[in-house]
Amino acid sequence: MANPTGATAGFQPTMPVAFTVNGQAANLTLDPRVTLLDALREHLHLTGSKKGCDHGQCGACTVMVNGRRILSCLNLAVMHEGAEITTIEGLGTPENLHPMQAAFVKHDGYQCGYCTPGQICSSVAMLEEIKAGIPSHVTADLTAPVQLTEAEIRERLSGNLCRCGAYSNIVEAVTEVAGRQG
Amino acid sequence: MKFDTPAGTNPIDQLKVVGRATDRIDGKYKTTGTAPYAYERHDVAPNQAYGFVLGAGIPKGRVRTMHLQAAKAAPGVLAIVTTLDMPRMERGKMNAAYLFGGSEVQHYHQAIAVVVAETFEQARDAAALIRVDYDTEPGKFDLAAEAPNAPPVPGDSEEGSGGPPEERIGDFEGAFASAPVKLDARYTTSDESHAAMEPHATIAAWQGDKLTLWTSNQMIAWGKGSIAKIFGLKPENVRLDSPYVGGGFGSKLFIRADAVLAALGAKAAGRPVKVTLTRPLIANNTTHRPATIQRIRIGATQDGRITAIAHESTSGNLPDGDPETAVSQTQLLYAGANRLTSLRLAHLDLPEGNAMRAPGEAPGMMALEVAMDEMAEKLGLDPIEFRIRNDTQVDPENHERRFSQRDLIGCLRLGAERFGWSKRQAPGQVRDGRWLVGMGVAAGFRNNLLMKSAARVRLNREGVVTVETDMTDIGTGTYTIIAQTAAEMMGVPLEKVVVRLGDSDLPASAGSGGQWGANNSTAGVYAACVKLREAVAQKLGINSADAAFADGQVRAGNRSLALADAARDGELVAEDAIEYGDLGKRYQQSTFAGHFVEVGVDAYTAEVRVRRMLAVCAAGRILNPKSARSQVIGAMTMAVGSALTEKLEVDKRRGFFVNHDLAGYEVPVHADIPHQEVIFLDETDPISSPMKAKGVGELGICGVGGAIGNAVYNATGVRVRDYPITLDKLLTKLPETA
Numbered sequence: 001m002a003n004p005t006g007a008t009a010g011f012q013p014t015m016p017v018a019f020t021v022n023g024q025a026a027n028l029t030l031d032p033r034v035t036l037l038d039a040l041r042e043h044l045h046l047t048g049s050k051k052g053c054d055h056g057q058c059g060a061c062t063v064m065v066n067g068r069r070i071l072s073c074l075n076l077a078v079m080h081e082g083a084e085i086t087t088i089e090g091l092g093t094p095e096n097l098h099p100m101q102a103a104f105v106k107h108d109g110y111q112c113g114y115c116t117p118g119q120i121c122s123s124v125a126m127l128e129e130i131k132a133g134i135p136s137h138v139t140a141d142l143t144a145p146v147q148l149t150e151a152e153i154r155e156r157l158s159g160n161l162c163r164c165g166a167y168s169n170i171v172e173a174v175t176e177v178a179g180r181q182g
Numbered sequence: 183m184k185f186d187t188p189a190g191t192n193p194i195d196q197l198k199v200v201g202r203a204t205d206r207i208d209g210k211y212k213t214t215g216t217a218p219y220a221y222e223r224h225d226v227a228p229n230q231a232y233g234f235v236l237g238a239g240i241p242k243g244r245v246r247t248m249h250l251q252a253a254k255a256a257p258g259v260l261a262i263v264t265t266l267d268m269p270r271m272e273r274g275k276m277n278a279a280y281l282f283g284g285s286e287v288q289h290y291h292q293a294i295a296v297v298v299a300e301t302f303e304q305a306r307d308a309a310a311l312i313r314v315d316y317d318t319e320p321g322k323f324d325l326a327a328e329a330p331n332a333p334p335v336p337g338d339s340e341e342g343s344g345g346p347p348e349e350r351i352g353d354f355e356g357a358f359a360s361a362p363v364k365l366d367a368r369y370t371t372s373d374e375s376h377a378a379m380e381p382h383a384t385i386a387a388w389q390g391d392k393l394t395l396w397t398s399n400q401m402i403a404w405g406k407g408s409i410a411k412i413f414g415l416k417p418e419n420v421r422l423d424s425p426y427v428g429g430g431f432g433s434k435l436f437i438r439a440d441a442v443l444a445a446l447g448a449k450a451a452g453r454p455v456k457v458t459l460t461r462p463l464i465a466n467n468t469t470h471r472p473a474t475i476q477r478i479r480i481g482a483t484q485d486g487r488i489t490a491i492a493h494e495s496t497s498g499n500l501p502d503g504d505p506e507t508a509v510s511q512t513q514l515l516y517a518g519a520n521r522l523t524s525l526r527l528a529h530l531d532l533p534e535g536n537a538m539r540a541p542g543e544a545p546g547m548m549a550l551e552v553a554m555d556e557m558a559e560k561l562g563l564d565p566i567e568f569r570i571r572n573d574t575q576v577d578p579e580n581h582e583r584r585f586s587q588r589d590l591i592g593c594l595r596l597g598a599e600r601f602g603w604s605k606r607q608a609p610g611q612v613r614d615g616r617w618l619v620g621m622g623v624a625a626g627f628r629n630n631l632l633m634k635s636a637a638r639v640r641l642n643r644e645g646v647v648t649v650e651t652d653m654t655d656i657g658t659g660t661y662t663i664i665a666q667t668a669a670e671m672m673g674v675p676l677e678k679v680v681v682r683l684g685d686s687d688l689p690a691s692a693g694s695g696g697q698w699g700a701n702n703s704t705a706g707v708y709a710a711c712v713k714l715r716e717a718v719a720q721k722l723g724i725n726s727a728d729a730a731f732a733d734g735q736v737r738a739g740n741r742s743l744a745l746a747d748a749a750r751d752g753e754l755v756a757e758d759a760i761e762y763g764d765l766g767k768r769y770q771q772s773t774f775a776g777h778f779v780e781v782g783v784d785a786y787t788a789e790v791r792v793r794r795m796l797a798v799c800a801a802g803r804i805l806n807p808k809s810a811r812s813q814v815i816g817a818m819t820m821a822v823g824s825a826l827t828e829k830l831e832v833d834k835r836r837g838f839f840v841n842h843d844l845a846g847y848e849v850p851v852h853a854d855i856p857h858q859e860v861i862f863l864d865e866t867d868p869i870s871s872p873m874k875a876k877g878v879g880e881l882g883i884c885g886v887g888g889a890i891g892n893a894v895y896n897a898t899g900v901r902v903r904d905y906p907i908t909l910d911k912l913l914t915k916l917p918e919t920a
Contacts, residue, residue, distance in 0.1 A: 012257040012304070033303040042302065047222035048215015050428070052379045053461040057844035060379055088215035097210060105209035108812045112657030113212030114379040114428030120213060150857075158851040161844060163379050163429050164657045165819025166812060167855040 022090030059160030111164035186763025237291030241837025258304030274408030278503035290838035291466035321531030341696030343510030343542035361481025380428020472535030498530030507542030551888025620897025626775025635706030645746030659809025671711035673731030697877025817882025
């Protein structure tokens with residue numbers, strides 16, 4: 001692991017933090033200003049999570065923390081002591097794709113690829129949210145089980161921007177995976 | 183290979199691999215986060231430091247003093263390079279704005295310093311400690327105010343549209359005055375930001391006089407030339423590497439401040455430096471699509487034949503900048519004996535306007551295709567019928583020059599049938615609950631450009647074919663269509679092809695821009711493969727003219743030899759380029775579409791929702807229908823933004839784009855986009871290249887905004903000529919609701 005935190009001038013306070021990423025322990029000593037996204041990308045060299053805005057506006061940095069999707073650019077790494085973090089690298093590999101990754105390939109649910117890890121992490125976690133009965137802005141009946149409609153998928157993925165405009169294909173990929181899960 | 187006569191039958195016509203809907207070969211990397219983008223390449227150079235860019239806080243004037251003491255003393259700081267440290271640097275030849283050096287500020291957020299530190303956080307913090315004293319000068323920021331005095335200028339988008347300051351055929355004024363039916367309307371389009379998901383980013387490393395940039399760039403050969411010019415380096419001492427580009431749309435055609443400041447920072451710090459433009463810098467530091475003010479006049483006979491057509495456009499830019507070539511398509515799209523097009527350019531002190539996806543046509547057709555709709559209504563004609571009556575198979579300005587292929591009518595007729603156009607009613611007649619529902623149509627039009635493109639192909643003893651070219655894949659699907667081309671030519675399965683892209687040490691390609699990438703880059707690979715086939719045949723001792731390459735075998739007569747055998751004594755390498763004769767001049771090469779849109783407009787709030795979209799495209803051979811379709815739906819999506827939400831808001835007092843991030847600048851999201859349909863007409867264009875293909879990536883955006891505007895009119899009876907069509911422009915004009 002590279003550790004480019006050695007300061008050459010002045011005093012740079014650091015804090016220890018330990019969490020697991022894709023099942024592997026990570027023990028880091030970080031400048032407390034380091035976001036979870038930069039801890040992953042710059043310190044652990046897990047560059048699958050992308051920085052599109054660093055402001056929580058684009059969704060490219062979406063990862064799962066304890067099973068819930070979050071924007072890793074809006075979290076400081078030191079906030080996540082003991083957390084179980086799953087990134088795109090933890091879902092599958094080029095030789096062994098996760099079903100959602102395979103569906104994105106099959107439906108061409110991407111173009112440049114930069115928003116793609118965030119779209120996939122968001123999609124995987126979003127289907128769990130529907131299973132858990134968590135409503136969204138477009139859920140009509142808050143007391144009934146959430147229906148897995150295209151409107152629900154579109155609403156719940158609207159925090160993940162894709163400037164290449166692969167939305168129509170992404171929804172087809174997610175719908176296929178959701179259908180298979182039953 | 184010189185391409186100067188129309189293509190005959192060639193191995194691509196087998197269509198065993200080319201032309202088939204194919205999953206992207208880079209898909210498994212992109213979906214697993216293992217495709218490396220510029221800022222992520224920890225492995226290419228050791229000990230990378232972080233550069234953070236400071237942008238100017240004024241739109242025009244001079245940097246008087248920069249107070250650096252606090253920043254220099256901040257933890258981790260290795261070097262600070264400011265714009266006052268050097269005279270103004272050269273710029274790339276296609277840019278108006280200077281990127282760095284000297285005291286003059288041309289536009290807001292122009293880069294004025296880079297702080298290099300051990301970590302990103304330290305560099306960011308130190309940059310915030312720099313205090314700057316400016317001498318601010320008054321500037322011009324209001325296009326509408328400057329437009330009346332804007333002089334006529336020639337235009338060239340560098341992407342295939344342009345023209346003289348004024349082009350006249352026949353007697354426009356006379357014909358328009360005497361036309362029995364006429365339209366004279368003004369349209370405006372907004373400043374737009376490319377907003378690619380990957381911010382501009384570069385890692386720079388020096389080895390003596392040699393500079394390597396791992397960067398995110400669409401046009402590697404242009405970038406190499408620009409870096410050599412900016413830094414006064416020999417081109418052979420510059421290397422760019424850009425295997426994955428996280429979206430460009432024109433914003434990464436050029437070298438930008440990230441590359442220049444990474445190189446300057448690396449020099450100053452004495453080690454590799456990585457720089458990304460932060461999201462809030464991108465709208466004002468880089469380029470944008472300029473706003474336009476357009477006037478369109480159309481005169482026609484009672485039976486709907488255009489006799490006079492004029493399209494005039496005014497846009498703004500920095501000194502040395504170009505106009506947005508919004509009138510270009512009007513020279514070619516419809517018949518009519520008397521014609522006028524003109525471009526005017528106002529001097530503005532806003533950031534540089536430059537190419538964004540379909541520069542010229544995208545905003546131009548948002549106006550022209552609404553004007554056609556308005557004219558059809560005046561004539562009492564269906565808007566499709568009006569377009570069909572004014573179709574032309576020749577260049578309207580030069581009747582000797584035919585279109586190589588033109589099936590706009592086929593696109594419109596098939597689209598009408600598939601979309602259910604016959605169900606369209608008069609404006610304001612269709613209601614679905616709270617929604618006013620309407621349909622709109624527009625023509626799509628974008629030229630096909632021919633550019634030299636080179637490639638190298640290798641065959642090894644395992645029978646693996648490796649293609650090498652500096653071509654880029656910016657999401658366009660280049661990796662896959664190049665692999666398909668090589669597989670078809672060499673008779674191997676796709677899995678036996680390796681594609682290496684984006685490295686300036688590889689043969690120079692056409693690059694990615696102006697929807698010219700697919701046809702030209704694959705034609706270059708075709709040319710190299712023809713040479714490799716000859717080398718293989720010679721090695722195997724057979725006549726290359728008789729040889730058939732299929733299933734990993736080379737067959738001639740009753741002989742069949744393994745392709746890999748040709749490399750048994752060592753790798754075979756062939757390199758060539760496609761170069762074009764005058765077919766592009768003798769024929770007008772263009773692509774066509776029929777764009778159909780259905781919208782719902784909330785009868786109470788005037789919120790516009792796109793309900794259905796269809797594009798029918800005629801664009802020559804489609805090399806990979808899967809990725810080509812994605813190009814088209816992506817362009818349709820961007821058009822929804824242009825038509826309904828996207829606008830860089832100008833602060834006319836402070837001189838900058840205010841909404842310079844992805845919260846304030848509203849690109850379409852999942853919830854804005856319905857299922858989209860694309861149909862490709864089954865075409866080949868043997869005049870375009872040996873591939874018989876043309877571009878589609880920009881065709882998909884051209885006209886769609888107009889179709890949306892027309893659908894809104896059909897839904898509501900309210901004609902909005904000022905994009906984006908936000909609800910405030912509709913609300914007070916909507917029909918009374920129950």
